[in-house]
Amino acid sequence: MKTMKKVWRYIAKYKKYLVISFTAMVIVQVLGLFAPLIVKSILDDYLVGIERPWYESSSSEGVSYQGSNYVQDNTEGDVLSIIIYRGKYYAVMDIVELGNKTITGNTLTVHNNQGQTFTYAVTQLSKNEVLAFYQPFVNPIIVLLVLLILRFFLQILFTYIQRISTMMINVNIVRDARMDAIKSLQKMPMQYFEKEPAGKIANRIINDVGGMMNLFSTIMNLLVNATMAIVFAYIGMFYLDAKLALFTFIIFPFVYIWLRYFIKKLNKIAVKVNEQNSMITANLNEIINGISVLQIFNFEEQTSDKFNQLSEDFLKEKLKETKLHLSIGWNMIRLIGQLVTAFVILYFGVSYLNIAGFVVSAGIIYAYNDYLSRLIEPVGTLFREIGNLQHAIVRTERLFVIVDGEQEDSDFHVIDRYEGKIVFDNVWFSYEKNNPVLKGIDLTVLPGQMVGLVGHTGSGKTSLMSLLLRFYDIKPDDMGNIYIDDQDIRTYSKRTYRQHIGIILQDPVLFKGTIADNIRFGVDISDAEIERILREIGGDKLLDKLEDGIHAKVTRQGSNFSVGEKQIISFARAVVHNPSILIMDEATANIDTETEGMIQHALNKVKEGRTTIVIAHRLSTIKNADKIVVLEKGIKVEEGTHSALLKKNGVYANIYRSQIK
Numbered sequence: 001m002k003t004m005k006k007v008w009r010y011i012a013k014y015k016k017y018l019v020i021s022f023t024a025m026v027i028v029q030v031l032g033l034f035a036p037l038i039v040k041s042i043l044d045d046y047l048v049g050i051e052r053p054w055y056e057s058s059s060s061e062g063v064s065y066q067g068s069n070y071v072q073d074n075t076e077g078d079v080l081s082i083i084i085y086r087g088k089y090y091a092v093m094d095i096v097e098l099g100n101k102t103i104t105g106n107t108l109t110v111h112n113n114q115g116q117t118f119t120y121a122v123t124q125l126s127k128n129e130v131l132a133f134y135q136p137f138v139n140p141i142i143v144l145l146v147l148l149i150l151r152f153f154l155q156i157l158f159t160y161i162q163r164i165s166t167m168m169i170n171v172n173i174v175r176d177a178r179m180d181a182i183k184s185l186q187k188m189p190m191q192y193f194e195k196e197p198a199g200k201i202a203n204r205i206i207n208d209v210g211g212m213m214n215l216f217s218t219i220m221n222l223l224v225n226a227t228m229a230i231v232f233a234y235i236g237m238f239y240l241d242a243k244l245a246l247f248t249f250i251i252f253p254f255v256y257i258w259l260r261y262f263i264k265k266l267n268k269i270a271v272k273v274n275e276q277n278s279m280i281t282a283n284l285n286e287i288i289n290g291i292s293v294l295q296i297f298n299f300e301e302q303t304s305d306k307f308n309q310l311s312e313d314f315l316k317e318k319l320k321e322t323k324l325h326l327s328i329g330w331n332m333i334r335l336i337g338q339l340v341t342a343f344v345i346l347y348f349g350v351s352y353l354n355i356a357g358f359v360v361s362a363g364i365i366y367a368y369n370d371y372l373s374r375l376i377e378p379v380g381t382l383f384r385e386i387g388n389l390q391h392a393i394v395r396t397e398r399l400f401v402i403v404d405g406e407q408e409d410s411d412f413h414v415i416d417r418y419e420g421k422i423v424f425d426n427v428w429f430s431y432e433k434n435n436p437v438l439k440g441i442d443l444t445v446l447p448g449q450m451v452g453l454v455g456h457t458g459s460g461k462t463s464l465m466s467l468l469l470r471f472y473d474i475k476p477d478d479m480g481n482i483y484i485d486d487q488d489i490r491t492y493s494k495r496t497y498r499q500h501i502g503i504i505l506q507d508p509v510l511f512k513g514t515i516a517d518n519i520r521f522g523v524d525i526s527d528a529e530i531e532r533i534l535r536e537i538g539g540d541k542l543l544d545k546l547e548d549g550i551h552a553k554v555t556r557q558g559s560n561f562s563v564g565e566k567q568i569i570s571f572a573r574a575v576v577h578n579p580s581i582l583i584m585d586e587a588t589a590n591i592d593t594e595t596e597g598m599i600q601h602a603l604n605k606v607k608e609g610r611t612t613i614v615i616a617h618r619l620s621t622i623k624n625a626d627k628i629v630v631l632e633k634g635i636k637v638e639e640g641t642h643s644a645l646l647k648k649n650g651v652y653a654n655i656y657r658s659q660i661k
Helices: 002-047 127-185 190-195 198-240 242-289 291-296 300-328 330-354 362-403 461-468 494-500 515-520 527-536 540-545 563-576 593-606 642-648 651-660
Strands: 054-057 063-065 068-071 079-085 088-092 100-104 107-111 117-121 422-432 435-445 450-454 479-484 501-504 581-585 611-615 627-632 635-640
Touching: 002 127, 002 198, 002 362, 063 127, 079 100, 088 127, 127 198, 127 362, 198 242, 198 362, 242 300, 242 362, 422 461, 435 461, 435 479, 435 627, 435 635, 450 461, 461 581, 461 611, 494 501, 501 563, 515 527, 515 563, 527 540, 527 563, 540 563, 627 642, 627 651, 635 642, 635 651, 642 651
Parallel strands: 450 611, 450 627, 501 581, 581 611
Antiparallel strands: 054 068, 054 079, 063 068, 079 088, 100 107, 107 117, 422 435, 422 479, 627 635
16 A cells, blocks of 8 residues: 555654554453453353263262262262253253253253153252352352453553554654645745645645544554454354354455445545545635635625535535445444344354254353454444545545655755846746746846836736746746856755845735744844844834834734835845845835835845845836836846936836826
């Protein structure tokens, strides 16, 4: 099983717990093997063992009856038989033949299976006489009962050890898998995040990781524990009746075919159920994140209808699964188990009637049925839990899509700080084949220059920067190269390459913690230096209004700060990392004029000694840029300074005039 091989690499780290769990399982099964035999011995050897022949003894030991002593451990002297009939005890001064017994008055009549009839004179025993005959059995019964109780407590103890050790493996492999999933997620290419909804990805790491835990538990319980239960059950069954034990092997091929068909049907449903569950989580995530928009546009009813439809689809698939279990699953196994029990009773009954000298007892029937139930129970559990197993396999595979998914090269080593020269050499790029979004871009940015990128929506500005940041690489079907300091950017791993590049996004991303945590972001820098940088870029008002200053709390997504305040924090984060190349992706689009002025002031300071590329809708942000590049439908149509482009009276001049108006 490929899925189990993937899970094994996590389980292998905790072999100590696995050995403990397996050993405890074996001990529990061994204890289970002896339990029916102990009960059989109590029933047949002692409680019903009183019916074995008693022989008169000359010693003072034994049971005293009518002036003589009787024992069962020798064959000398006169014989006394005790018959239990309808709850009463009778004494017969002879060995009683096997057969159907009836007592009328003081006469016992026995009809054997050869058609012969025997009669015996019987005497009913008093209560004290019965107790006297049971007296030799008291101590052995007490010993067996103590063993039975001890076995019970030992079974509880080792079951506890087994489950605790299994749970220790479970919690550890879930923790390790989540950690690996998070590490892998951070190294996956941007294409993955464009295809998969955030809620669906979160569901895989939060919920689907539980599938791995369920898979291990189910494998341990169904395969390991169940296999041992079957093996030890057969040991007991062969000990009691080898012929019947061999006969039961006939059912295994039928169970195998039946199980294959059941799993095939169930697997299809399990995939749909888990997919629908993920879609519900993803839709719920969208509702929560967009609740303000939904309320403003009164879209609640349509949203509820969509969510209800997803829930309805999930319900339909779940009902199919339940019906499958009830029709050909564990419910059918229960019926077969009852039929097999009836067959065993019939088998022993017929044997008693037709085989001369065959003795069937309550202990034999009890023990055999106990072993048989231990044989049937794992099969029933298999059919009952196979649904959980299929769900666990599906969910585990979904988790490993992330854990073993395509990843960017994560190799990292320190390289010298870039001088900051950037060259785009005839760059063609397309997200979809034969549909380029960048068409032959040639652009050179010199070290220390500030370059503005301008263009209408869809012109290719963000795509060009995504290539520079290596969120995407130029594909074999595309053309061109990108160089930094005359070196192809694909020379280094992405992690190594990005260490001297910073970015400020249009929608600032803040994490729960403090302002200092969000600015420091892994850099070893003092609080005083963080505060100095914040004030330098115009964050005085933000710091002065906060009682805790840079240690003020940041809630989820920074919702307790305005867009402008969040932008200032993200700007400070980029400055703290001191990149040689700084990219601002429309970073001033969502802030007020005053904040833009502060950031513009900060830009004039921080651009010194580094190359800065600004994607701007507000052309006022890049008026003083060393160079402005205008893109139109993926083509570079203009390049020059602000004043030069206005004189040219082209695309840039039209955009500028429209903003002035």
